[in-house]
Amino acid sequence: MFSLRTAVLLLASLRVAFAAQSVAFVPPSTSPTKPSPNYVGQSNFTLPRPIIQHGIVFDQMIVVNLENTDFSVAASSPVFQQLARQGITYTNSHGLAHPSEPNYMGQGGASTFGLFSDDFEDIPANVSSVVDLLEEKHISWASYQENMPCNGYNGKTFASFNYLTGSGTDNFYARKHNQLAMYNSTKLNPRRAGLMRNYNDFANDLNAAALPQYIFMTPNIVNDAHDTDINFASAYLEYFLIPLLDNPKFNGPRTLILLTFDEDETGPENNLIFTLALGNAVPKKLHGTTDNTYLTHYTVLTTPQVNWGLNCLGRQDTNKTMANVLGFVAEATGYKNLVVKNPPTTNDTVAIPGPFSPIASFVTPWEGPDIHAKCANPKGHVYVNNNPPVNPDLYNNGQCPQVAFSSNPLLEWNTEFDAQIIAEQRKFHASSFDFEPFERIW
Numbered sequence: 264m265f266s267l268r269t270a271v272l273l274l275a276s277l278r279v280a281f282a283a284q285s286v287a288f289v290p291p292s293t294s295p296t297k298p299s300p301n302y303v304g305q306s307n308f309t310l311p312r313p314i315i316q317h318g319i320v321f322d323q324m325i326v327v328n329l330e331n332t333d334f335s336v337a338a339s340s341p342v343f344q345q346l347a348r349q350g351i352t353y354t355n356s357h358g359l360a361h362p363s364e365p366n367y368m369g370q371g372g373a374s375t376f377g378l379f380s381d382d383f384e385d386i387p388a389n390v391s392s393v394v395d396l397l398e399e400k401h402i403s404w405a406s407y408q409e410n411m412p413c414n415g416y417n418g419k420t421f422a423s424f425n426y427l428t429g430s431g432t433d434n435f436y437a438r439k440h441n442q443l444a445m446y447n448s449t450k451l452n453p454r455r456a457g458l459m460r461n462y463n464d465f466a467n468d469l470n471a472a473a474l475p476q477y478i479f480m481t482p483n484i485v486n487d488a489h490d491t492d493i494n495f496a497s498a499y500l501e502y503f504l505i506p507l508l509d510n511p512k513f514n515g516p517r518t519l520i521l522l523t524f525d526e527d528e529t530g531p532e533n534n535l536i537f538t539l540a541l542g543n544a545v546p547k548k549l550h551g552t553t554d555n556t557y558l559t560h561y562t563v564l565t566t567p568q569v570n571w572g573l574n575c576l577g578r579q580d581t582n583k584t585m586a587n588v589l590g591f592v593a594e595a596t597g598y599k600n601l602v603v604k605n606p607p608t609t610n611d612t613v614a615i616p617g618p619f620s621p622i623a624s625f626v627t628p629w630e631g632p633d634i635h636a637k638c639a640n641p642k643g644h645v646y647v648n649n650n651p652p653v654n655p656d657l658y659n660n661g662q663c664p665q666v667a668f669s670s671n672p673l674l675e676w677n678t679e680f681d682a683q684i685i686a687e688q689r690k691f692h693a694s695s696f697d698f699e700p701f702e703r704i705w
């Protein structure tokens with residue numbers, strides 16, 4: 264007879280086998296545009312419609328990350344093949360490291376800071392992120408994290424009803440996949456914490472035609488292929504992304520959607536990932552083409568920098584080797600991409616020095632950015648803010664901060680913000696030629 268322990272172990276291994284092989288995709292909501300209790304956090308307000316700051320090539324950039332898949336595996340999926348016909352496939356795009364977290368951290372703030380783990384980490388408030396660069400130019404932004412329980416949540420994971428199996432719970436949300444959650448400068452600023460939103464907010468913001476101009480989207484840990492596989496993620500894209508491509512409130516006239524993966528799964532091809540540019544900002548004549556430029560996750564920083572004339576962070580976003588811009592955007596903005604003949608190793612686990620390095624001799628202090636570095640935008644300079652306002656009370660691991668459900672702090676703040684830029688723009692306008700520098704999008 265089996266001992267209880269053996270029975271438990273057997274059950275556990277059966278469960279793993281089941282999880283790996285046969286969990287089928289279940290839509291978390293009735294439609295991508297409808298809120299759902301499966302998303303957990305309620306939403307009872309939306310963002311105001313953004314005042315659009317025009318870019319050279321696009322007015323909106325939406326970065327969607329999936330997980331842990333080799334290029335060849337994604338390329339073999341009929342859904343990815345279908346999507347590839349509507350956009351540009353990047354055949355030389357690479358994750359920065361393993362495991363997940365340094366890849367997301369790099370997208371948010373231009374460095375992995377030596378991290379090679381999924382540990383709960385914080386980055387000091389005087390280290391800037393893409394948010395600082397966008398806000399400086401009045402470009403609206405938000406991060407939408409599926410199954411995050413409330414805005415600005417700082418817990419490591421969140422367990423919610425397992426809508427796939429219909430019973431129990433699963434840790435559908437993971438902070439390690441939240442690009443900005445590690446940055447004290449974002450999560451401890453109440454206004455910014457309110458812009459780190461869940462998918463109920465996404466549905467409401469979308470329906471209100473109020474999606475901001477720069478967006479990170481992270482599907483939950485099953486939809487992004489992390490705990491599942493490419494077939495599951497493909498079914499998710501058929502349910503979620505493909506219909507949204509036909510929705511003008513998502514894919515506006517000048518929208519760029521970058522669909523990518525955080526890292527590869529098996530490693531031999533130096534962390535080669537499938538990256539696809541979609542959306543109406545991609546010229547039709549380039550649909551179905553490929554581009555072999557060497558890219559990394561820092562592309563999600565330098566591409567908006569040249570498009571909107573942003574400043575830069577003076578970290579790996581100013582490292583020419585690591586920071587190539589999407590080819591069609593480089594061409595239109597005059598940015599010269601580097602032909603990278605000997606790409607760095609991005610698939611081992613200890614190579615980069617930084618404050619989070621697991622190797623004692625690689626640990627560095629938190630250094631300021633290189634203020635003399637050259638930005639991708641030739642008119643840009645390195646952004647430095649040593650004293651950003653933060654509220655340490657928002658550092659409440661696992662609790663929902665007050666920003667989420669108060670009456671409507673965001674709307675109030677944004678209204679003021681709108682008024683402030685309108686005033687600035689009027690001043691500019693009065694002294695300028697016949698040119699309307701901003702407009703509401705819909």
Ligand SMILES: *[C@@H]1O[C@H](CO)[C@@H](O)[C@H](O)[C@H]1NC(C)=O
Binds near residue numbers: 386
């Ligand atoms: C981030 O902010 C929290 C709350 O103030 C603080 O305890 C923590 O030390 C900060 N982390 C870093 C790396 O500065």
Ligand SMILES: *[C@@H]1O[C@H](CO)[C@@H](O)[C@H](O)[C@H]1NC(C)=O
Binds near residue numbers: 530532533534610611
């Ligand atoms: C990393 O990629 C290189 C280049 O493709 C390959 O030679 C090496 O074996 C890979 N390393 C690992 C740990 O997979």
Ligand SMILES: *[C@@H]1O[C@H](CO)[C@@H](O)[C@H](O)[C@H]1NC(C)=O
Binds near residue numbers: 582583584585607
């Ligand atoms: C730029 O990136 C390359 C490749 O990863 C690396 O070898 C080099 O040290 C980086 N330079 C700086 C200044 O960080």
Ligand SMILES: *[C@@H]1O[C@H](CO)[C@@H](O)[C@H](O)[C@H]1NC(C)=O
Binds near residue numbers: 389649
């Ligand atoms: C942040 O402050 C520390 C000292 O508190 C300083 O050493 C470091 O250079 C600053 N970093 C940035 C990015 O300004």
Ligand SMILES: *[C@@H]1O[C@H](CO)[C@@H](O)[C@H](O)[C@H]1NC(C)=O
Binds near residue numbers: 306307668669670671
């Ligand atoms: C918003 O929703 C929360 C959670 O359901 C609720 O506590 C709060 O009263 C609502 N606020 C408004 C203004 O409707």
